[in-house]
């Protein structure tokens with residue numbers, strides 16, 4: 001018996017006629033490659049599915065894992081949407097041709113010009129959906145706030161032996177340096193990097209939370225961190241975090257000197273997206289009022305859509321601040337120059 005005849009036989013013996021088998025409706029879906037791995041994002045995805053009927057298949061990895069996967073899958077990649085963290089990574093993914101630029105009047109209207117890729121004839125490669133700031137924390141017993149209230153002051157000889165940062169090769173540092181190149185020029189930024197290396201309390205190592213803890217312990221006098229790590233610690237009720245926070249001062253850098261450095265988490269449609277329509281629908285959903293508030297709040301970030309207010313105790317306690325005018329697209333493109341400059345001064 002052929003396979004088809006066998007199936008027909010089973011169908012008929014069950015009492016159905018072939019003509020009455022209901023057509024299975026193809027479920028709309030999209031494949032999301034996300035470097036965001038915050039538990040609170042779950043609710044965001046299920047809300048999208050509820051609103052649109054589009055199922056989300058998620059691949060989660062860190063940024064390098066996502067990029068490696070896209071590289072090995074090549075043109076056959078099933079990715080529809082790519083979400084990455086930090087402008088330098090988004091820019092690199094754009095240069096490696098992982099995005100299909102999109103034309104979306106809605107996203108164009110919602111996301112400010114300084115928080116997205118440059119507009120090309122084919123559209124925009126990626127959009128920022130949440131923002132974070134690179135801030136300064138200091139040990140209250142050893143350092144006075146006016147000694148460390150700008151990025152530039154951290155490289156001043158008066159702060160010798162006090163400064164800690166994560167590796168200069170990390171995208172968070174490359175983007176900051178990329179921004180300083182826009183603000184102060186190459187020569188001044190190289191001198192700054194040299195001053196930073198001279199002022200290190202220890203060789204760069206660890207993540208941003210490690211810098212905060214080392215400031216609390218007194219190993220470092222002053223350090224750089226992304227704002228959400230500090231906010232997370234502010235909200236923590238763990239005794240060791242409460243104790244650490246009590247020893248630390250917090251600064252919005254450069255308030256009268258160009259503003260605090262801002263970065264994004266963001267994303268775009270993948271170049272060979274099998275479901276480009278659904279992918280764009282998802283990105284547009286991320287820019288809606290409710291998704292924006294939720295997305296930002298979940299990781300103690302700010303919405304990219306600036307009219308939306310977030311009800312977050314930690315961010316409220318950190319107060320208001322002036323942000324830089326440099327666009328994330330410009331700091332992204334400066335990262336190669338930034339890396340070169342850091343290598344030249346031995347910034348590990």
Ligand SMILES: [Fe+2]
Pocket residue numbers: 226
């Ligand atoms: Fe981070």
